[in-house]
Amino acid sequence: MVEYDSSLNRIIFFLIYAITLSLLVLRWKKALYVLVLSKDIFLYSLLMLAVVSIFWSFEPSTTLKNTVTLIGSSLFGLYFVSRYSLKQQFYLLAWTLGIVIVLSFIFALALPKYGIQSDLGGRPLWRGVFTHKNGLGGRMVTSSIVFFLLGYQSQRRSWLFWGGFSLSILLLLLAGSISSLFNLLIIILGFFAFQIWRWPYPVMVPTLIMMATISQSLYLWLSNNASVVFSSIGKDATLTGRTDLWPLVIDMIWKHPWVGYGYGGFWQGWDGESAYIWLNAGWTPNHPHSGYLALCLDLGLLGLGLFFLGFWRSYLQGFIFMRSSNSALDIWPLMHMTYIFLASLTESNLLESNSFVWILYVAACFSVRMRHEIKIKS
Structure with a gap:
């Protein structure tokens, strides 16, 4: 396995977010217009919950670092929407x-x-x-x-x-x-x-x-023939050990069900609460291989609830956004949110800092919310 030094990555991300903040300040009227018009209270609340989770985090230093990059990622998504039209976004x-x-x-x-x-x-x-x-x-x-x-x-x-x-x-x-x-x-x-x-x-x-x-x-057929389907594509029914890992993760979620262990506060190897999972799983995962379980570990059922309320609100408005247009590009928000919903079943990058997927999710939410509010006012 190749070892990577991430210090250069951290410097690059810091510079990107510093430049992003500077550009938003220069375009503060447009950025404020997007924030106010979108009224995405669930997204704002989820980000605020991640920030304040430092007060109960099991690893406050990690939570502080991760929330800074999470906010930076979200601000990049805000700039992306406020600066470029949907067509320009696609070409970029x-x-x-x-x-x-x-x-x-x-x-x-x-x-x-x-x-x-x-x-x-x-x-x-x-x-x-x-x-x-x-x-x-x-x-x-x-x-x-x-x-x-x-x-x-x-x-x-x-x-x-x-x-x-x-x-x-x-x-x-x-x-x-x-x-x-x-x-x-x-x-x-x-x-x-x-x-x-x-x-x-x-x-x-x-x-x-x-x-x-x-x-x-x-769906009923696939449920009854899951083992046959997985074997036909070279996969096992445990999804490469995921279904054995998930019960252990759920055990830890129920120890702190409402607000979790703090954003990024759970997976600290043998020195953190993840030691229970490492000891019982027989291997050393660094995430639960499920975005929804990862969110529950970080911010509890409250965080998961805020995400789904915001997600489904934006998803339904995505249909309105699409129905009022004949452009294929306007289906993008729905397609990206569908991808997030599916990928989060087996991958953990749902609310991940420095995440390309999260940046595009924020941009998609702002896009459909803005179009919805503009349509109502018109």
């Missing part, structure tokens, strides 16, 4: 993710010591510019969505966007991230399902009822 994301794709190929092919890892069976799996294959897999889901929407929407240079989409899928396959590939399949299907909401009501309602019936039948 396409450039950024295109660079990630190119660098990941370079790392894997020219620097395999850093760009490739081996699984338990010794099979080489690509991780590109990330520290783990799941990092590459998760980012390529976002990349696939961005290039798919741009390719679907654009009349010019569409071949370039479909090329980015194809390379993103290729990296997903090379990373061997089955869960990410499965999530992407659901999201792409969701893209076509979401457009049904743009149909006239007499056609939309029976179509949605039919789809709900089919989905329920498919």
